[in-house]
Structures are given as structure tokens and as C-alpha cells.
Amino acid sequence: MICRAMRSSTGEPHQIHGQRPQWRRRRLTLAFAAAIVTPLTAPAPAQAADCPRKDTLGTSRLLKVDAATFPRVGLKSFPETLPLQDKEVVLTFDDGPWPPTTTRILQALAQECVHATFFLIGKSASEHPGLVRRIAAEGHTIGHHTWSHRSLLRIPAKDATAEIDRGIAADEKALHGIATTPPSTPFFRFPGFESTPETLDLLQGRGIVVFGADFWASDWDEMTPKQELDLLIKRLKIARKGIILLHDSKARTAAMLPAFLRYLRDNDYHVVHVVPKEPAVDIGRTP
Numbered sequence: 297m298i299c300r301a302m303r304s305s306t307g308e309p310h311q312i313h314g315q316r317p318q319w320r321r322r323r324l325t326l327a328f329a330a331a332i333v334t335p336l337t338a339p340a341p342a343q344a345a346d347c348p349r350k351d352t353l354g355t356s357r358l359l360k361v362d363a364a365t366f367p368r369v370g371l372k373s374f375p376e377t378l379p380l381q382d383k384e385v386v387l388t389f390d391d392g393p394w395p396p397t398t399t400r401i402l403q404a405l406a407q408e409c410v411h412a413t414f415f416l417i418g419k420s421a422s423e424h425p426g427l428v429r430r431i432a433a434e435g436h437t438i439g440h441h442t443w444s445h446r447s448l449l450r451i452p453a454k455d456a457t458a459e460i461d462r463g464i465a466a467d468e469k470a471l472h473g474i475a476t477t478p479p480s481t482p483f484f485r486f487p488g489f490e491s492t493p494e495t496l497d498l499l500q501g502r503g504i505v506v507f508g509a510d511f512w513a514s515d516w517d518e519m520t521p522k523q524e525l526d527l528l529i530k531r532l533k534i535a536r537k538g539i540i541l542l543h544d545s546k547a548r549t550a551a552m553l554p555a556f557l558r559y560l561r562d563n564d565y566h567v568v569h570v571v572p573k574e575p576a577v578d579i580g581r582t583p
């Protein structure tokens with residue numbers, strides 16, 4: 297299952313460099329600043345200074361997002377995006393959970409102490425609830441991506457609503473054991489970015505943030521992990537910041553992610569972790 301998007305050529309070669317003492321000072325400063333402004337109700341970011349391994353990328357700060365301030369974000373689909381600084385990126389993964397590759401993605405993120413956002417397909421979540429709980433337990437944000445990844449573009453409104461609600465309920469059931477339609481994390485991404493005015497209004501009315509993306513790796517296209525890495529870096533150099541769309545269901549993405557995270561680390565990029573503005577409602581979670 298893939299997200300619709302344009303095809304593009306591969307990018308220029310990249311280089312990975314070694315030590316960066318200035319980078320470490322700056323990151324620690326950012327980490328300290330984030331600790332001051334981040335209330336204790338939010339999950340703690342996995343900052344480089346807290347990582348059990350030295351010289352990791354880490355998560356530089358949390359960004360709280362709510363629909364009142366940011367109803368729709370991502371320049372590929374909408375006029376606005378998240379308020380990121382230069383060389384700040386948000387990592388997002390769609391179409392999981394898919395055990396063979398999602399686990400490799402989680403391992404790569406953990407290795408660099410980085411937190412991301414996963415937009416889950418409800419049917420897959422219902423089939424792999426343990427993996428859903430693992431994603432959450434490792435500190436990542438869980439968003440929603442419908443029940444079956446069906447396009448919502450040309451189906452009756454009631455069917456589109458059912459796809460959205462069934463997906464959210466399945467994700468919540470996997471997470472907490474209770475199939476609620478108000479999501480504990482009100483983040484949603486349309487399959488293929490195929491929104492309609494009606495579905496956008498529906499989500500905004502429920503206080504659910506719609507995530508597009510600012511750029512992507514086109515990992516639905518046939519290419520090697522090295523080609524994907526080069527293409528992603530090429531686009532990153534142009535955009536300099538933004539919400540990055542990847543797919544944890546793709547083996548090529550799982551294969552290239554460690555090198556991409558090292559590239560971010562070695563070139564002074566910063567990973568921002570998006571979280572809900574309001575703490576998740578306690579709905580009787582099971583362990």
C-alpha cells in the first residue's frame with residue numbers, strides 16, 4: 297500500500313563526516329532549552345545527552361500540535377506547515393505496522409535515540425497489536441491512516457467517515473484495549489493525501505490535525521536503498537527543513553534509514569518530535 301506521489305530522479309552523492317564538537321554544544325543547548333519549556337505532562341524527548349550511546353542524533357525538542365492552531369500541515373497539500381526552524385525535521389512513517397520492516401525502523405530510531413510519528417493502518421494494527429504497543433512504548437507518536445488505506449476521494453461521505461472511524465478505533469483497541477473513536481492522539485493522514493472538503497471539515501470539527509508532508513523519499517517507487525538515500529538527501533538539501541514522509545512498510549526505507557539518520561547527525565540537522573498539545577485521556581489502559 298503506497299501513497300500517491302510524483303516520481304523523481306535520484307540525487308547527488310552524499311558524504312558522511314566525523315566529529316563535530318560545535319554540533320554537540322548546540323544540541324545540548326537546544327536540549328536544555330527544550331527541557332525548560334516542556335511541561336512534565338509531555339513524554340520526555342530522547343535527547344542526545346540522555347542516550348546510552350555516545351554521539352547519537354537524539355531528539356532535539358518536542359513540538360506540541362493541536363487542531364486549533366495547526367488544523368492542516370504539510371506544504372505538499374496545504375498552504376501551511378509546522379513552525380520548524382532551519383535544519384529541523386519531523387520524521388513520519390506511514391502504512392505500518394508491518395512486522396518485518398517496522399521492527400527494523402524501530403531499531404534504527406532507537407539506535408540514534410530519535411522519536412518519530414507513525415500513521416497506522418487500522419487493519420494492520422488489529423493484526424499486530426503487540427507491535428503497535430511497542431511503537432508507543434518506545435516513545436513514538438501514533439497517528440491514524442484509516443482502516444484499510446482505501447482512497448477517500450470518490451466514495452460516499454458515510455463510507456469515508458466509516459473508514460476513518462474504524463481505523464482510529466482499531467488503533468486505539470490495539471493500544472489500550474478499548475476501541476474508541478476519539479483518538480488518544482488526534483493526528484491523521486489521508487491515504488495518498490486524498491482529502492476532500494467534507495472529510496477535512498469532519499476532522500477539523502473533531503479537533504484532529506491533518507498531516508500532509510513537506511517532502512518525501514518516493515519510497516513507493518522501485519529503487520535501491522542507496523538511491524532512496526541519495527534522493528532524500530537531495531530533497532532535504534533543497535527544503536532544508538520540514539515534515540518528511542517515509543513508509544515503515546518498505547524494506548528499502550528500513551535499509552536506508554540508519555545511513556539517513558547518520559547523515560542528519562553528521563550534518564547538524566535536528567529531529568523534532570510532534571506530540572498532542574493536550575495529554576492523552578486516560579481511558580483505562582491495559583499494560
Ligand SMILES: [Zn+2]
Nearest residue numbers: 298299390391
Ligand atoms: Zn499510506
